[in-house]
Amino acid sequence: MQLHPLLVPVADLLFPPRCPLCGEGLAAQTGLCASCWGDLAIPGPPCCSACQRPLGDSAEQGAICAPCLAEPPRHDGIAAGTLYNDASRKLILAFKHGRRIALAPLLARLMLNQVPEEVGEGWLVAPVPLHRWRLWRRGFNQAALLAGEIARARGAGLVVDGLHRRKATRTLGGLGKKARAKTLSGAIAVNTKHASRWKGAKVLLVDDVLTSGATTGACVAALKRAGAKKVVVACFARVLDGLQTKTPGT
Structure with missing residues (x-):
């Protein structure tokens, strides 16, 4: 406001x-x-055509990164406002754990610089959900605040409760791929009262930090099962191999 x-x-x-x-x-x-x-580290070209992961200067247009070649993503692109480093980490800590929710417009503006121009009227914007116990403890869902800013700026529909966590999960930091998948199995689903809105929908899924992609992957899978036609993931900070990976908890 x-x-x-x-x-x-x-x-x-x-x-x-x-x-x-x-x-x-x-x-x-x-x-x-x-x-x-x-x-701040702002991502830019050259990058992977599937997930926007930064690539070397010698990469050709349309190149795909090794992780996407090994396991093609279910999402339809990633838009990261920044790459995760000390500066972005401090902003996330202040925003999420320091309860400085007035930072939401600033973080959202950085994300909007990377969100595809096509995202706007006719799209739905949905935040990655928090389990109700964590929401009660924190008092707000940081992803929902960012999603609200982005939806208003682009004239898109906001579905704050479009997804929900059916069970509480432990922090995924330090877990391997199989352990993350097991932890998130059945944890995230679409809210049945919005089920009809996802059929054929184009969705921007919003989170504050993208680390392994396990949580957003579970959200994308739930949205695609519900009939979403396209799901782009937007985050403020994206953790990449070779950069600092000590991330704040969800």
């Missing part, structure tokens, strides 16, 4: 604008300082 322009000077007086990463003073409550902007 944005303040009325006449109230902005009052808000800036009471709460002087500062960079959420380093605390440096800013001219307005619009984002990060110049130095911290430079610390």
